Amino acid sequence: MLGGNVLMAFIMYLVFHYTHLLPQALKLPVFIVLYAVYILGYTAQTACTKSGQVCLTNDPKQRPLFGLIDGVLTTLLMARFNIYLPTYLVPKYGNFTLELFNELVLTAIGLSFFLTLLAVIGIWKKDRKEFFGIGDKGVKTKFKDYWPIIKENRAIQMLVIAASTDKIGMNVSGNATVVLIIFALIVGNYGVSGQISAMTIWGSIFLKIPLILLFVFGVPTRIMQGFNFETVVFIICYILGYATMQVTNSTIIPMIADCADYETYRTGRFVPGMMGTVFSFVDKLISSFATSIVGLCVALAGFRDALPTVTDSLSTGLFWVGILLYFGIPMLGWIATLISMKFYPLNDKKMVEIQSGIARIKAEA
Incomplete structure (x- = not known):
């Protein structure tokens, strides 16, 4: 975890401080190489983090509690960070300037390193072979x-x-360009995004629908401009929708640990590292299309050479791109989640059966 974090920090610093100084012909190739190395660091940290949860506890009651605590603390942190960008950095520098990103990346590096140290401290006492699956030294695996x-x-x-x-x-x-379109251009006040983040510490597809109707048929510029209909509807729907989304996100890591135990129960093999890397690879591969989706949609709205900024005017095309990206894409993702969870084989009763089975295998071993 520590090695991956240091590698990511080093690459982030290079990307934000030196790639723009390269000759034009080298900027893109160098960036691609650096980003590939960054992903190696990302995988090293996240795969270990995900597999480490298996060692922390195999109690079916404790894992959901871990997810709850993790979700609350992560949401608190992200809410604070989302306030930091639109309400402090953008007013300080006036726009998304190079200086803004330099300060942002240094803040992110320092905070990420501190949190990684906390993760190392948290898992230190459980990082021993007696907590590994059936109590052995692990399984030698091949590709x-x-x-x-x-x-x-x-x-x-x-x-x-x-x-x-x-x-x-x-x-x-959550892409910075999409948030900018929604709040800076449609709502007309970029600082509102920070205010809203502060309120959404504590969603569903149905809550996105009234938001879409509000943006299409209401007056978005009235949001957070005193106590009015648009403000009330937006805050209620946004908070509940955001809360539901964070609930699903906070269950992922405990569920990866459950999947690893399921593999041990099913085959007798303790391979949490493989489970973490399978998840991280496929998850990163699929989710990496997010930036491409944003770039393509923004280009179709007329921004082919540069991304929109807070000084641009709102066009009809940009309005509908913002609605699609901010509301429509998440709704499609939630529908896919509902369908896939219909076929997910693990529930509370199954996990009790799995842990009993693993205890039996461990005792026999």
């Missing part, structure tokens, strides 16, 4: 061993589909 897991483990199949489609929706709607 070919991934295919049976992907093919036979229905739990990880459905979880990957649910999580990756959710993540596409979250990444698209």
